[in-house]
Amino acid sequence: MRLYVGFIFLSFGMRGEEISATVFGDDVEMYDKNAQQNKEYEISNAKLRPVREEYKKKPNELEMQFTPYTVIRPLFVEDGGTSVINYVDLSSIALDFDNKDLYDVVGVILYLEPIRSIEKRNGSGQVDVRELVLLDHSITHPVTITVWGDLARDECQQLSAAIESA
Incomplete structure (x- = not known):
């Protein structure tokens, strides 16, 4: 029997779709240092795909797969709550x-x-x-x-x- 320790990132898109990423094994420690509950992050270089039918809980669910190139960085500075990212067109x-x-x-x-x-x-x-x-x-x-x-x-x-x- 294998025991998998993990945690889940949840994100919600502009159209109401739920995007989740589950982290297992050795990756838990790495991502646990970079992510805190109830904080907002920019996640880049991750793959998105629809959740397999047998695992869907509701329509429009997506899953996120982290790659070695995935970067997670906070959207806001801790002290002032100001955004550290300013996207422009x-x-x-x-x-x-x-x-x-x-x-x-x-x-x-x-x-x-x-x-x-x-x-x-x-x-x-x-x-x-x-x-x-x-x-x-x-x-x-x-x-x-x-x-x-x-x-x-x-x-x-x-x-x-x-x-x-x-």
């Missing part, structure tokens, strides 16, 4: 923004180009570059984002692995 980002500006966006990656190396303008070597094509609800034409260096190698590789495993 792609359409609200000006074309002439400062390259030091940071934006939180939610979108669908339509295409992730393979990584390639290009020669630096000053001739001092090569740099890795990758393009991703992104779309959100605020625009009708996708946006192409060019990603350089470590971002092209590391973070985009995680995105690529998550896409391939879906």
Whole structure:
């Protein structure tokens, strides 16, 4: 007989659907440190799918499967209750923004180009570059984002692995 120790994350979508994720085994300790009861979190890089018919309690139930790339972060700062995440629509980002500006966006990656190396303008070597094509609800034409260096190698590789495993 096996004993599974676990806990459940519950989330409710805008259309009333229930989304649950059950964590078992060694993952309990890892996620237990990052999640507290009655707190709100952003969960990214998790797979969503309908609950199997034999386990449904009500219509529109979804289950969330965590992957090695799943990230859980709080929506609000403990002391002031202010949001740590400020999502913006792609359409609200000006074309002439400062390259030091940071934006939180939610979108669908339509295409992730393979990584390639290009020669630096000053001739001092090569740099890795990758393009991703992104779309959100605020625009009708996708946006192409060019990603350089470590971002092209590391973070985009995680995105690529998550896409391939879906």
